[in-house]
Amino acid sequence: MKRLRSTVPCLLAVAALSLIAAAPQARANEPSNWPDRLIKLVVPFPAGSVTDRIGRVLAQRLETNLKQPVVVENRPGAGATIGSDYVAKSRPDGYTVLLGANASHAVNVAFMKLPYDPVSSFEPISLVAAVPSVLMVNPGVAARNVNELLALAKASSGKLTYTSAGIGTTGHLGMEMLASMAGVQLLHVPAKGPAQALQDVMAGHVDMLIESIALSAPVVKDGRLRGLAITAQQRSPALPELPTLSEAGLPGYELLLWFALYAPAGTPQDIVAKLHAETARIFADPAVRDPLVRDGVTVVAGTPRELADFQRSEIDKFGTLIRKLNLDLKQ
Template identity: 40%
Template structure:
């Protein structure tokens, strides 16, 4: 009797699994048949939001459905990120996620989601260049001069960032470690405040995004010394990288990528990746993103996952070495 019940139970489980698989397959074949929600975990008007709006419009045309931006700001991106982690895995709720909530914050405090297992990485959309800017009165003009000056005057130098635990803060900490400098961190509430204090001469330098500094660099109010990524900025092509000059392998760009909730069917992930790839190949999309200080990437799921693993490892090591804590 027990054997018969077990057999019937197993058959029922197989039938349910088969039904679920068939349902997922059918859903994938008709996807998308309604508007898609793209959660941007920051306020409107910022770098991530601007990328999201350009991407959503072009991807929507590719998919034949509207992609609606849903700004879920708060906790430095963690509120919107958590909302996607808990969303239905049907391809109708996506995340335009970034470096902080997914590869930095989990090393600094307890987050309400698993940054690895709660998401499917679809594509790394773009990196946003980080540039080292100084007040033009500071006697450095090249990466080599900056390194020499930081070594000799580190304990007297102050650098600004957009806040404790921000990507720009960690980029500077990585620089300090590689150079062996004792520069003093002055945290601000956002890039703009930090940058304006460099202009005013209240701090010596700042690690900041190109989007926050480009107009001031072009106006001569800031001097761009080096890019912190592995490639030169498409917006500042004459500014060398630390990697190509004085610190081989140095890489500290910020980035944004497209994610879906875990267990989203593979055919849907593939469809979304194809739409992302097509959108990022569009000349007008590329023009708009590059004008915002972004470098376009558009890699696939496997490549993006490897990138995320490397980013998490790198920033975890920087955070532990600097004993950096986020009080939230």
């Protein structure tokens, strides 16, 4: 299979320097009167999700730095398109912004008719963070590592099952990419959200899943599920004992959840610049960055141009993957 990789590792090298450089400039070139009232940060996922957690950290610090209220407004549904469409159609004045993700700005475009254009309907502000996922199995599955799991899959002729948070989610695409790279067949049993997916594997109704490390780490650490590998190119401090899938026998495998800050298209560039500078300043603070890193989150806080380029590469990557695997995501 053609090697499909994101550009996050490249961005990290640039971001490490830009985080330091951006902080002293956070007050430079400020708009003369923005903000002078409440700002809404729309999260197109439910409260309690990884996106929601990062959004609330960002909102709290923006409120302190900008000296205006910043409230998180959860608008989940339809694969994150409801909240994203709301922001796309909002007034481009800097008072409504979006914390988007893979689903809303890269994956959905490959199989959905969206009510917005994920590129032209938004002003990119910053790629905020990326989060790896974990390949996990029920403890009753006779596989203690990736090689044993793949051998079991090859011997079972498509009888091994996996679940995901739903059709077209990162967990679904990640398992299909794994199956394609390994040359095995797996049966997809989609769940209604990540909580049900985890519960179905813990209960033994389904054999395995790939889910974000933020949700996976607690159930791996307490033994309810067996972690086999993570989906990033580097090991995670949240589960340092787990190898990457590349180390475990699938070279080049990488799957990351990512979160990015957007404003409606037409938002003045001085406001975009200030929001980016404040975002970089916030995530350069060890008090913000270090707890996220311990939980497996890779902080990026890249520039608007880096986000625009990265998003286009992700649209191409997921589009190619879906076409190559001939996935039917309209179920």
